[in-house]
Structures are given as structure tokens and as C-alpha cells.
Amino acid sequence: MTNNANDQLLVAEGPSPNGHAGDGVQDHRDSFATRAIHVGSAPDPVTGAIIPALHTATTYKQSGVGKPIGGHDYSRGSNPTRNSLESLLTSLETCPDSRTSVDGHDDASGGEALVFASGSAATAAMSYWASLQRSEGGGGGTDGVKGGGGHVLAVNDCYGGTARFLSRAIQATGVEVTYLDFEAAGEEGIRAAIRPDTRLLWLEIPTNPLLLVPPLPLIAKIVHSLPADTRPLIVVDTTFLSPFYTTPLVPVTPDALPLADVILTSLSKYSSGHSDIILGSLTLSPDLVRSRPYVLQGLRFLQNSFGGVPSPRDCHLMIRSIKTLGVRALRHGLNALRVADWLSRHPGVEDVRYPGLATSVAFHQIESLLSANARKELQYLGWSFPYQASKGGKEGMLAHTRTLGVPFGGMIAFRLKGADEETTGKWLTSLRLISLAESLGGVESLVEAPYGMTHASLPAATREKLGITPSLIRLSVGIEDVDDLIADLEQAMERM
Numbered sequence: 001m002t003n004n005a006n007d008q009l010l011v012a013e014g015p016s017p018n019g020h021a022g023d024g025v026q027d028h029r030d031s032f033a034t035r036a037i038h039v040g041s042a043p044d045p046v047t048g049a050i051i052p053a054l055h056t057a058t059t060y061k062q063s064g065v066g067k068p069i070g071g072h073d074y075s076r077g078s079n080p081t082r083n084s085l086e087s088l089l090t091s092l093e094t095c096p097d098s099r100t101s102v103d104g105h106d107d108a109s110g111g112e113a114l115v116f117a118s119g120s121a122a123t124a125a126m127s128y129w130a131s132l133q134r135s136e137g138g139g140g141g142t143d144g145v146k147g148g149g150g151h152v153l154a155v156n157d158c159y160g161g162t163a164r165f166l167s168r169a170i171q172a173t174g175v176e177v178t179y180l181d182f183e184a185a186g187e188e189g190i191r192a193a194i195r196p197d198t199r200l201l202w203l204e205i206p207t208n209p210l211l212l213v214p215p216l217p218l219i220a221k222i223v224h225s226l227p228a229d230t231r232p233l234i235v236v237d238t239t240f241l242s243p244f245y246t247t248p249l250v251p252v253t254p255d256a257l258p259l260a261d262v263i264l265t266s267l268s269k270y271s272s273g274h275s276d277i278i279l280g281s282l283t284l285s286p287d288l289v290r291s292r293p294y295v296l297q298g299l300r301f302l303q304n305s306f307g308g309v310p311s312p313r314d315c316h317l318m319i320r321s322i323k324t325l326g327v328r329a330l331r332h333g334l335n336a337l338r339v340a341d342w343l344s345r346h347p348g349v350e351d352v353r354y355p356g357l358a359t360s361v362a363f364h365q366i367e368s369l370l371s372a373n374a375r376k377e378l379q380y381l382g383w384s385f386p387y388q389a390s391k392g393g394k395e396g397m398l399a400h401t402r403t404l405g406v407p408f409g410g411m412i413a414f415r416l417k418g419a420d421e422e423t424t425g426k427w428l429t430s431l432r433l434i435s436l437a438e439s440l441g442g443v444e445s446l447v448e449a450p451y452g453m454t455h456a457s458l459p460a461a462t463r464e465k466l467g468i469t470p471s472l473i474r475l476s477v478g479i480e481d482v483d484d485l486i487a488d489l490e491q492a493m494e495r496m
């Protein structure tokens with residue numbers, strides 16, 4: 001377990017730092033937007049500074065041999081700034097409206113987040129865990145005990161870097177990886193693809209770049225029908241949505257099981273929001289930490305042993321960034337819904353994919369995945385659930401946007417009709433505001449061609465099978481004025 005100084009201040013005994021008597025914890029059922037600002041960011045109890053100090057120390061004084069004063073010994077293992085970010089992520093990923101302590105630190109869910117130097121470092125630790133020996137907290141590999149080997153069943157259309165890691169970098173551990181189109185496989189196909197030595201099911205919501213939504217409730221039902229102590233863990237990469245839109249670690253009803261065991265996030269995207277930090281995280285569900293505590297120990301062991309940990313400076317900046325995640329994510333979604341609708345009505349465009357668009361194939365799954373928090377924010381803006389297209393209003397107004405579907409992230413994929421690689425390239429470089437670049441989730445809109453950029457390292461046959469054609473475009477809709485974005489797309493279309 002980590003030495004979390006914040007937690008130590010907040011164990012439910014003795015007076016709290018704020019001087020409250022009793023157990024130091026009072027219930028506050030704070031919502032997402034509130035926790036995004038306050039959890040892990042309590043005013044400094046000594047100076048009163050509204051923003052916590054940045055702790056850059058690599059090592060910590062001890063009061064005796066093996067007795068660190070504040071619970072930290074060396075900063076790779078733990079440090080106060082990273083711990084604050086981990087508390088914040090735990091709160092946002094695992095609590096619908098958590099119990100927070102009087103000073104805003106505590107999340108009482110029992111889940112736990114681990115922060116890594118990048119989403120890819122989190123991927124490395126998680127997939128290595130499958131083959132790590134059980135005595136170190138791992139999945140135990142082929143026989144579930146000794147380590148080495150084991151099996152990972154991954155969604156076929158996954159992030160290029162994840163595919164690279166699973167297909168190539170992890171191979172030396174003997175882990176076998178197979179890929180499955182979970183939606184096409186159906187219940188029987190999924191059951192058949194899970195082996196006795198399957199340690200992980202690796203999913204993305206939505207997938208990248210085609211924005212498909214795997215049937216998570218069905219997958220969870222299948223996995224939970226297997227023996228509880230050896231069943232594979234469900235890992236879901238929710239980078240494209242952020243915990244604002246989806247929180248599969250939070251059970252839909254209090255007595256239901258969560259839809260996932262571990263959430264993997266590249267914080268470099270929406271959580272950073274400003275395209276200036278590379279960081280990643282794994283968050284474990286409270287249920288997993290309770291029922292299989294060795295998983296947390298194994299992952300902490302790997303975090304410390306691999307050393308793929310972030311700088312406290314990046315963690316500090318990330319805490320700052322996440323404070324505005326709620327407002328940014330909502331605006332990304334509102335803009336994306338409008339842009340997706342515009343694209344779907346344009347004669348030069350085909351196969352528009354935005355899961356929140358009422359006409360999209362994935363739309364029927366949105367309501368089961370939309371977080372309670374996003375639902376609440378959208379209801380405030382006039383949406384009603386179960387979704388009903390409201391009467392509408394003038395184009396461009398919120399009432400009109402409500403007729404189009406439900407905001408669900410800021411990512412859109414589409415194809416330019418009849419375009420080859422060259423025409424697509426020309427179109428991409430004729431945009432004025434929207435930059436041609438990899439990555440996503442920043443306040444500025446970005447566009448890319450997966451065929452020649454993010455997914456260029458996939459074998460040509462795989463790209464073709466997945467539908468990653470030269471005319472496919474992935475758009476990360478920023479939070480600029482949406483009419484300006486549409487005007488930019490329009491002028492590029494006119495120049496085709």
C-alpha cells in the first residue's frame with residue numbers, strides 16, 4: 001500500500017486538521033464538479049494557501065531507521081503531490097457523489113488510483129501484471145501462480161500504442177494476446193474467446209479510431225459468471241470520454257456490480273485538456289480492492305519497480321487542469337454533437353461516427369454508459385432521460401442541439417466521400433483553425449488521418465480489415481466557438 005500523507009491526516013480518528021472534533025470526517029455528498037476542484041486541493045493547513053504546495057523533494061527525512069516522518073521515503077514510491085492527484089482521480093472515477101471529509105480530501109469509496117508517467121506506462125504495468133507471479137500480487141500467468149505467460153483478450157480496434165505494446169513489447173513475458181470484435185462476437189463468441197488462463201479483458205470506450213462501443217454490460221455479465229477469485233479483470237480505457245462522461249467503476253445501482261475492474265486513462269488528453277502534459281493512470285474499483293487486494297499490491301509493486309512515474313510538477317499541473325474538466329468536457333460534447341450533425345448532412349461526407357448522435361449505431365448504448373454526473377449536467381441544460389428529442393428550436397440554439405442526440409465526448413470519425421490519400425491530405429491541410437496533429441482532448445480542435453498517422457504502424461491488412469481507410473478522418477472537437485469550427489470545415493469542403 002502507498003504511504004498517503006493525506007490519508008494519514010484523514011483517518012477517521014482524532015481531530016481533523018480543520019479543528020473539527022470527533023472523527024474528523026463529515027459527510028458532504030459533493031458532485032463531480034465540486035470534487036474536481038476540491039479533492040486533493042485542500043487549503044494548506046499551515047500557510048492557508050488556497051492551492052497546495054508543490055512537493056519536489058526526491059527524499060524524505062526519517063525520525064529513526066525505517067520511520068519516515070510523513071509516510072514518504074523516496075519520491076518514486078510515493079510523494080504528496082502525486083498522492084493528491086491519485087486521491088482526486090479515485091474520487092472522480094469511483095464515486096457517484098462521494099463522501100468527502102470536511103477538508104475535501106477523503107474519498108470514502110475504497111477504490112484507488114495509481115498515476116504513471118504516461119498512459120502507455122500505465123498500459124505497460126497493467127499488461128505486465130497478467131504474467132507477474134502471484135506472490136508479488138500479479139495475475140500469475142499461465143497457471144495463475146508461478147507467473148510467465150497468461151492470456152489477454154483485447155478489443156480489436158484499440159489505440160495504436162496499446163496494440164503495439166500488446167503485440168510486440170510484452171511478448172517477451174510469454175503473454176499471449178488475441179483480439180476480438182466484441183460486438184460482432186456476441187455472448188457465445190465472447191465466452192468462447194475467454195480461456196482458463198485469460199487474466200485480462202482489454203476494452204476501450206469508445207474504440208479508436210472507429211468510435212465503436214463494445215457491449216460492456218454483456219461482457220461484465222459473462223465475466224462475473226466465472227469463479228470470482230480467478231476470473232479475468234475487465235480493464236476499460238476511457239481516455240476518449242474522461243470520467244465526466246463515463247464511470248464504469250461506479251455501479252449503476254448500489255447493489256449492482258461495476259461494469260469494469262480497472263479504468264485506464266491517458267490523462268494526456270481530456271484531463272490535461274491543454275495539450276501540455278503527458279501522464280496516465282490506472283484506477284481500481286472499490287470492489288476489486290476489497291475482493292482481491294493483491295491486485296493493488298501487485299500494481300504498486302510494478303509502479304515502483306518499473307519506475308515509470310511522473311514528475312510532481314506534472315502532477316501539480318494536472319491537478320490544476322482537472323479542476324476545469326467538467327466545464328470543458330461539457331462544451332466539447334455540445335460542440336461535437338453540432339459538428340457531427342453538420343457533417344452527417346454534408347454531401348461530401350459519409351459514415352459519420354459520433355456515439356451521441358441519435359442516428360448513430362452506438363446510440364442505444366449511450367444511456368447505460370452515461371455517468372450520473374453527465375446526466376445531471378445535461379438535465380440542467382434541458383435534456384430528459386430516457387432520451388427524447390425535444391421539440392427543437394432555431395438552428396444553433398440549445399433547443400435545436402437537444403434534438404440531435406446526447407453530448408458524449410468530443411471525438412468524431414468520418415470519411416471524405418470518394419477521397420484517396422492525396423485528396424484527404426489536401427483537405428486536412430486546407431483547414432484554417434483546426435490543426436493537423438495527432439492526439440486529442442485539448443481545448444483546440446485537432447484533426448488527423450489514422451491511416452497515415454496514429455494507426456500507420458498497423459499491418460496494412462489489419463488496417464483494411466478494421467476499416468481504417470485513407471479517407472478516414474478523426475476529429476477532436478475543441479471548445480472554440482462551434483460556428484467558427486463549422487465554417488472552417490465548410491471552407492475546406494468547398495476547396496475539395
Ligand SMILES: *Cc1c(COP(=O)(O)O)cnc(C)c1O
Nearest residue numbers: 118119120159239266268279280
Ligand atoms: C493517448 C492514448 C493512450 C496512451 O497514452 P499516452 O499518455 O500518450 O502514453 C492510451 N489509450 C488511448 C485511448 C489514448 O488515446
